[in-house]
Amino acid sequence: MNAPFRVGAIALALAISASAHGATTLTVASFPSLDEGIKAAIPLYKKIKPDVEIKLVSLAFGDHHNAMTTALATGSNLPDVMAVEVGFIGKFAESGGLEDLNLAPYNAKQYANKFSKFTIPQATGGSGKLAALPVDIGPGALFYRKDLLDKAGVSEAELTKSWDGFVEAGKKVKAATGAYLLANAGAIKDIYIRSGLKDGEGIYFNSKGEIEVTSPRFVKAFELAKAARTAGIDGKIGAWSNEWSEGFKRGQIATEMMGAWLAGHLASWIAPNTKGLWRSAQLPGGSFGSYGGSYYAIPTKAANKAEAWEFIKFLSLNKDMQIEAFRKLDAFPALIEAQNDQFLDQPIEFLGGQKARQLWKVSADKIPAVDVDKFDPIAAEIVNAELEKVLEQNKDIKQALADAKSQIERRVRRK
Amino acid sequence: MSTSLPDNPATAPTARPAKRKLQPWQWVPYVFISPFFIIFAVFGVFPLLFSVYLAFHTWDPSLGMGAMQYVGFENFSFVLGDDWFQKSLYNTFWLSIVSGLPQHLVAIPLAYFLNTAFSRWRNAVTGLYFLPFITSTVAISLVFSSLFSRDFGVVNLVLTGLGHWSVFGIQPLSWLFPTTNVDWGRPEYTKWMISFVVFWRFVGWNTVLYMSALQTIPKDLYEAATMDGASKKQQFWYITLPLLKPMMFVAVTLTIIGNLQLFEEPFIITGGTGGIDQAGKTAAMHMYNTAFVDSDFGTASAIAWLLFVIIAALTWGNNKLFARKD
Numbered sequence: 001m002n003a004p005f006r007v008g009a010i011a012l013a014l015a016i017s018a019s020a021h022g023a024t025t026l027t028v029a030s031f032p033s034l035d036e037g038i039k040a041a042i043p044l045y046k047k048i049k050p051d052v053e054i055k056l057v058s059l060a061f062g063d064h065h066n067a068m069t070t071a072l073a074t075g076s077n078l079p080d081v082m083a084v085e086v087g088f089i090g091k092f093a094e095s096g097g098l099e100d101l102n103l104a105p106y107n108a109k110q111y112a113n114k115f116s117k118f119t120i121p122q123a124t125g126g127s128g129k130l131a132a133l134p135v136d137i138g139p140g141a142l143f144y145r146k147d148l149l150d151k152a153g154v155s156e157a158e159l160t161k162s163w164d165g166f167v168e169a170g171k172k173v174k175a176a177t178g179a180y181l182l183a184n185a186g187a188i189k190d191i192y193i194r195s196g197l198k199d200g201e202g203i204y205f206n207s208k209g210e211i212e213v214t215s216p217r218f219v220k221a222f223e224l225a226k227a228a229r230t231a232g233i234d235g236k237i238g239a240w241s242n243e244w245s246e247g248f249k250r251g252q253i254a255t256e257m258m259g260a261w262l263a264g265h266l267a268s269w270i271a272p273n274t275k276g277l278w279r280s281a282q283l284p285g286g287s288f289g290s291y292g293g294s295y296y297a298i299p300t301k302a303a304n305k306a307e308a309w310e311f312i313k314f315l316s317l318n319k320d321m322q323i324e325a326f327r328k329l330d331a332f333p334a335l336i337e338a339q340n341d342q343f344l345d346q347p348i349e350f351l352g353g354q355k356a357r358q359l360w361k362v363s364a365d366k367i368p369a370v371d372v373d374k375f376d377p378i379a380a381e382i383v384n385a386e387l388e389k390v391l392e393q394n395k396d397i398k399q400a401l402a403d404a405k406s407q408i409e410r411r412v413r414r415k
Numbered sequence: 416m417s418t419s420l421p422d423n424p425a426t427a428p429t430a431r432p433a434k435r436k437l438q439p440w441q442w443v444p445y446v447f448i449s450p451f452f453i454i455f456a457v458f459g460v461f462p463l464l465f466s467v468y469l470a471f472h473t474w475d476p477s478l479g480m481g482a483m484q485y486v487g488f489e490n491f492s493f494v495l496g497d498d499w500f501q502k503s504l505y506n507t508f509w510l511s512i513v514s515g516l517p518q519h520l521v522a523i524p525l526a527y528f529l530n531t532a533f534s535r536w537r538n539a540v541t542g543l544y545f546l547p548f549i550t551s552t553v554a555i556s557l558v559f560s561s562l563f564s565r566d567f568g569v570v571n572l573v574l575t576g577l578g579h580w581s582v583f584g585i586q587p588l589s590w591l592f593p594t595t596n597v598d599w600g601r602p603e604y605t606k607w608m609i610s611f612v613v614f615w616r617f618v619g620w621n622t623v624l625y626m627s628a629l630q631t632i633p634k635d636l637y638e639a640a641t642m643d644g645a646s647k648k649q650q651f652w653y654i655t656l657p658l659l660k661p662m663m664f665v666a667v668t669l670t671i672i673g674n675l676q677l678f679e680e681p682f683i684i685t686g687g688t689g690g691i692d693q694a695g696k697t698a699a700m701h702m703y704n705t706a707f708v709d710s711d712f713g714t715a716s717a718i719a720w721l722l723f724v725i726i727a728a729l730t731w732g733n734n735k736l737f738a739r740k741d
Contacts, residue, residue: 073476079518083436091710095477099453235566237599246567375677378709388691392602408681413493 007177029079031064039139073095090372093125132295136331139363140260152176170233180235192221195287264330470716490717503701511674514610526625544619556683602694628662664737
């Protein structure tokens with residue numbers, strides 16, 4: 001009877017003394033590899049705020065966003081600081097569960113022009129509510145295998161001058177080396193529908209909420225993708241599949257268009273054996289787009305909002321921290337001050353000593369502030385399905401886009 | 416245990432004889448059994464009832480509990496008229512039949528063979544056939560998608576190797592086997608590939624079910640049949656098959672339920688998208704995508720209940736079919 005009570009009393013005493021030591025425990029929910037940034041931040045933050053304990057809860061990318069969706073739905077188990085990837089920010093920004101950082105006590109409006117201009121509109125909901133602050137961005141870049149292009153006698157200028165030139169270059173590469181120019185023709189469509197947009201315009205929906213998929217932008221995007229497929233220069237491979245990474249390892253795919261962070265992935269796990277063979281360039285046809293990007297938000301029901309805000313400011317607005325994350329996980333900083341750091345002048349060994357980070361900065365400056373819609377993921381799914389029909393079953397492009405439009409109308413029935 | 420309880424347990428019933436009051440040692444069994452009921456209520460009954468409720472509402476969970484709106488049967492009418500749902504249902508039935516039927520057609524003779532041919536090693540051999548069933552679906556699907564890889568897969572390596580096999584400069588097998596790599600991700604192959612994986616995975620499970628039924632068939636029936644001059648084939652046809660019928664009912668029911676809820680194999684093999692032209696997208700995948708990609712939990716719940724109705728109807732039909740003569 002007595003012994004359990006004594007154990008309980010000791011446990012209670014320990015718990016009290018433990019909580020007395022670390023004044024605040026800040027829970028941060030994140031996902032790999034963004035959580036590496038938090039791991040790097042913990043010792044640095046400890047120096048500034050020794051009394052704040054940071055507890056990192058990290059789940060796989062999909063699981064993290066599902067868990068956060070559930071937590072927002074029920075208002076329980078919410079962290080103090082929540083990581084949100086750009087694909088989910090449109091959805092979460094509309095949610096009532098995140099603090100509006102434009103309001104007091106945060107007053108984040110004053111920091112808006114410290115970040116790449118396209119980041120803040122992405123995290124802003126319909127009513128002008130700012131849901132999160134950006135930490136890293138993914139300026140779109142073209143990566144190409146210099147050795148394969150040299151073998152085919154194709155110069156970088158030929159490759160990137162125009163989209164038609166890109167397809168022509170692909171034929172030469174295929175003939176000379178047998179390698180595919182790109183993994184999937186759909187990638188051309190993905191970039192083309194994002195290029196030429198002005199600030200405030202949406203990809204699938206315009207500012208009036210009308211569906212844009214039958215516009216010339218989509219017609220041309222589908223035509224280019226079809227041309228690449230007809231020329232036989234794409235591998236019909238989905239990104240992140242086994243075929244895809246194996247294709248890079250064996251030099252079967254000559255280019256890839258993605259966020260600047262791809263260089264880090266190629267170097268660390270996809271194709272470390274191809275070190276020095278890759279180079280980076282701007283996207284073909286003068287296109288600029290953003291691929292991925294991460295944000296941190298504060299849930300309305302968080303326990304330590306003030307401390308959470310201090311920590312987010314440290315992650316987003318502290319130049320040293322931004323550079324540290326850039327160094328550790330190739331996360332291109334969202335903070336303009338960090339983008340002007342000398343670190344960007346360092347050559348990248350994997351890219352044959354190219355100073356590619358300067359190139360990516362140019363891209364980051366030119367990316368338009370595209371308006372994000374909550375229904376973008378559904379529209380993207382429908383457009384992709386119709387593109388497959390065009391590529392695989394020779395469906396008429398005009399017809400496919402008209403079908404896509406009526407599908408989107410049907411599926412966003414409650415907009 | 417009962418030190419803090421009243422000394423005289425008999426006083427309580429006598430005080431209020433009309434109402435039977437449980438004594439502490441009488442409700443202890445209920446306490447012991449309660450974990451199951453609590454867990455079942457939280458993780459079984461509640462989600463079930465909640466999804467009924469959701470099916471009549473629109474709800475995007477990231478907007479919070481307050482965002483639910485009653486819409487009546489709109490979710491159901493939307494799903495029934497939705498060509499993606501119809502397509503996923505068609506795929507589900509296609510996969511159910513093509514992967515399900517061979518499972519039983521192979522498992523029954525296989526079980527009969529294992530039961531008669533092996534005596535000492537029977538359990539070991541059965542275990543080998545059962546192995547795929549207890550292996551992680553994710554691991555299986557990943558291994559198969561590498562085997563079926565277009566440019567680097569073993570399947571294509573073997574097929575094209577046979578196609579290119581040449582004797583004195585002619586390739587006698589090139590008419591039968593492909594000479595260039597087959598793209599198994601194309602819509603016309605996706606369903607076959609998924610069916611093969613599902614078949615491979617569950618054939619052992621069904622074999623075990625049928626073997627357990629075979630062992631309950633009395634030996635004297637076979638002895639009597641042998642005395643009467645019945646051949647092995649006749650014994651199988653007139654004794655084994657009819658007596659396996661109850662187990663066939665169980666196994667086919669399990670296959671119907673399992674195949675109509677097919678999710679993991681197609682999800683991993685097609686990378687979660689259903690593949691080109693959604694050729695490998697099952698109804699369960701469509702439900703998942705509606706909930707977690709489109710954030711439309713109301714419609715997803717409606718899909719879930721429509722699937723339930725279909726599965727229940729098929730199970731009922733199966734019951735009629737097998738239970739007819741009993």
